[in-house]
Amino acid sequence: MTKSSTFRLSAREWLEANCPPAMRTPPPEGGIVWAGSRVHFDSTEQQQWFERMRDKGWFAPDWPVEYGGGGLDASDTRILEEELSRLRCRAPMINLGVWMIGPVLLASGSAEQKARHLPGMARGEVAWCQGFSEPGAGSDLASLSCRAERDGDSYVVNGSKIWTSYADRSDWMYALVRTDPAAGKHAGISMLLIDMTTPGVTVKPIDLISGKSHFCQVFFDNVRVPAENRVGAEGEGWQLARDLLGHERRAMSKFGDNNVPGVDFLALARQLLPLADTASRPLLAERVARAAMDEHAYKLTLQRAHEAGRAGQDVSGLVASFKYLHSEQNRERHELLMALAGNEALGWEGDPFDETLLKLTRQWLNSYTYTIAGGTSEIQLNILARRVLGLAASGG
Ligand SMILES: Cc1cc2nc3c(=O)[nH]c(=O)nc-3n(C[C@H](O)[C@H](O)[C@H](O)COP(=O)(O)OP(=O)(O)OC[C@H]3O[C@@H](n4cnc5c(N)ncnc54)[C@H](O)[C@@H]3O)c2cc1C
Structure with missing residues (x-):
């Protein structure tokens, strides 16, 4: 058995034993755990999942053990992410320290800054x-x-x-x-x-x-x-900020659907499509199929980039497209669900015919925020045009 398959097996066993079943579903609205000195848990399962992942060092699986990380190499970190996603585990917590400033400190912080700040981030104690x-x-x-x-x-x-x-x-x-x-x-x-x-x-x-x-x-x-x-x-702040925004965009493009309080796109689309009026149904069905294929293609592209990166190829251009693709596809899926649900999806209070639709309007509005946070889609396209494709800037 290779080192990778041994790790995959042990990670899978550990997750199956330690991730409470309730933590294998998308979080409800407001159900994400924000790490820090004022951390709050809605349930015992949430707290257990938080503490078990923390003690395993898997809030920051690829950080050195001396800073509270899991000490995993890039390949095992990727395997762990795959296993978390396979079991549909929620992120045990959200912490901009681990996602963004931590990696910058690891690369460019002083020895004192690393020793002072990284362990608190890796244990989810400091927000x-x-x-x-x-x-x-x-x-x-x-x-x-x-x-x-x-x-x-x-x-x-x-x-x-x-x-x-x-x-x-x-x-x-x-x-x-x-x-x-x-x-x-x-x-x-x-x-x-x-x-x-x-x-x-x-x-x-x-x-x-x-x-x-x-x-x-x-x-x-x-x-x-x-x-x-x-x-x-x-x-040197600008260079550090560019490095940090790279970490932010990567974190956002990896933030799996299971971590966003959300809906199962295909299941809901299938439920709503027969209710659409007969004239618009074929067009909507085509959009649903296209959105589902785009989502699948995006996941395959993530995998391809990972494999190519492991093989030593330069994947920076491809990776630069991920935040744009992920946030725009997510927005399109929500836009489409709104079109399918029609006036049933208007509003977020009251008595809808389906509980899921109650959340849809908020989630649809929220899907736009991902196209802005961390740099808007237009800015992402500018970056792709100039830095990746080498196209000349037109004005501005
Ligand atoms: C959910 C969310 C969380 C956020 N969290 C944080 C945070 O924690 N910390 C933080 O510092 N900021 C945060 N932001 C702010 C975010 O970084 C900014 O909103 C974003 O960078 C856009 O800046 P702006 O809002 O000033 O819009 P503007 O820069 O004023 O842009 C307005 C519009 O003009 C377009 N535009 C601007 N310049 C160009 C151009 N050169 N070419 C083409 N189009 C252009 C933009 O795409 C946009 O559509 C967050 C935003 C969101 C939505």
Whole structure:
């Protein structure tokens, strides 16, 4: 038996024994566990699944054991992801530390930063939020203006960050700040790790038209951040942010459907299609078939990229397309379900003929957010056009 098949077998056995059956279904609305000092569990099974995966080191399976990770190589990590997906296991927790800033610290953090921050992320004890976007800087992130001025052993931060997901329940933020306004747009940016309890940090939740929102605006008023909390050199923030956004997009494109409070697309489409009026049914049926084939092709492409990467081929161009493809396909599936459900899917309260439809409107609206978060689809296409296909920029 090869090393890979031995690992697959042991991972499968462990997951079958340790993933409670209730954790093998998509989470209900609001049922995702956000790791951190204020972690909350809705059920015993949720807590068991969290603690068992944590103690196994599988919140961060490919991190070194000394930082609380599982110490797996890339191939075994991929096998573990396949086995988790095969059993339809929920993500035991969500933690931007493990997904985003952790990999950046592993590659570019100081020895002190790694020792201080990585174990807390790997154990799900510290929640992190991302302070990148600002009221005047979204797609054009490099135009950010949140200022950090050096004063002795500290930086003094003034400004604001917006659309910061879950800032109100985060312990730390990794933020992009302008340390040198005289340098070029990209060259004057640095990355700081900011303790959210520092005096001068104010978090204000943002209300949206849909009611509940996890967005916040964060204000910094003369916030003193020790200079040792700067990641990399001064002015290196833009390169670090690009690395980090690469991790974010990869994490988003791997975030399996079983982890998104969602619906079984094909099952629901099959249930709704016979109810559509006879004139539009053939067209809708064709769209359902196309969406299902696209989803299948995407999964095969993920597998192909993995195999090619293992064989030493450069798959960076292919990988750069994943976030765009995954989020747009997800949006199309929800768009289609809305078209199939017709006015049965309007609204999210009341007494629908099917419980699932109650959730559909919210999930449909939510499917658009994935096409914006981590860089909009238009920006992804620009990146693909310029950096992958080498097409010339037209203006802007
Ligand atoms: C669910 C969600 C979670 C988020 N979480 C965070 C977070 O935790 N931390 C954080 O910092 N930010 C977060 N964001 C913010 C997100 O990064 C920004 O919304 C995104 O980068 C777009 O910026 P913007 O909203 O300012 O839109 P804009 O940049 O103003 O864009 C508006 C529209 O113009 C288009 N556009 C802009 N420039 C171009 C161009 N050059 N070519 C073609 N089209 C263009 C865009 O595609 C978009 O359709 C989150 C957003 C969402 C939806």
